Amino acid sequence: MTGLGGFxxxxxxxxxxxxxxxxxxxxxxxxxLSSTNLNPAQLLGNISVHAGDSMHTYVAYETSNGIIDFxxxxxxxxxxxxxxxxxVGTSYYDGSSADxxxxxxxxxxxxxxxxxxxxxxxxxxxxxxxxxxxxxxxxALYPYKIIxxxxxTSSGTLLAQPSDLNSAGNSFSMTWYNCS
Numbered sequence: 001m002t003g004l005g006g007f008x009x010x011x012x013x014x015x016x017x018x019x020x021x022x023x024x025x026x027x028x029x030x031x032x033l034s035s036t037n038l039n040p041a042q043l044l045g046n047i048s049v050h051a052g053d054s055m056h057t058y059v060a061y062e063t064s065n066g067i068i069d070f071x072x073x074x075x076x077x078x079x080x081x082x083x084x085x086x087x088v089g090t091s092y093y094d095g096s097s098a099d100x101x102x103x104x105x106x107x108x109x110x111x112x113x114x115x116x117x118x119x120x121x122x123x124x125x126x127x128x129x130x131x132x133x134x135x136x137x138x139x140a141l142y143p144y145k146i147i148x149x150x151x152x153t154s155s156g157t158l159l160a161q162p163s164d165l166n167s168a169g170n171s172f173s174m175t176w177y178n179c180s
Contacts, residue, residue, distance in 0.1 A: 002057040007097035010035030030070035046081040098127035138169025
């Protein structure tokens with residue numbers, strides 16, 4: 001998943017892919033959240049996602065006019081879908097962070113099980129600064145990686161772990177170790 005904001009506030013715009021843990025189906029989606037308005041994730045119905053597909057995700061927030069641009073493409077099948085959400089102002093993006101993440105969503109107040117995915121590699125992970133310059137993860141003010149554990153602390157069982165950044169500072173791999 002690719003996202004903007006969220007680290008320092010409840011303001012977050014993001015898109016990506018997901019697996020339904022109950023029927024093992026995959027989907028592409030987008031969502032935009034604020035501390036007062038939790039818009040539910042919206043499915044991108046023009047994309048059929050399958051295990052092992054090469055995906056491209058993109059999120060942009062146009063500060064000049066308060067428009068959020070979402071884009072998800074399946075490079076394997078050639079399918080893609082873009083959505084533009086207008087009229088949101090600055091209530092959904094605080095401009096303070098960007099992320100590239102694997103996560104376990106919360107459903108009915110509980111974390112879902114982490115699905116087995118073996119490993120995947122990201123490519124060209126960059127964020128656009130407010131001045132319009134694209135920078136790799138390694139150029140961010142505070143780049144860091146989070147190791148996923150069963151408890152959310154270092155004493156929990158290791159579930160998944162990102163690698164160090166590549167030599168260009170714009171790519172990493174994520175490896176699965178355990179389900180939760």
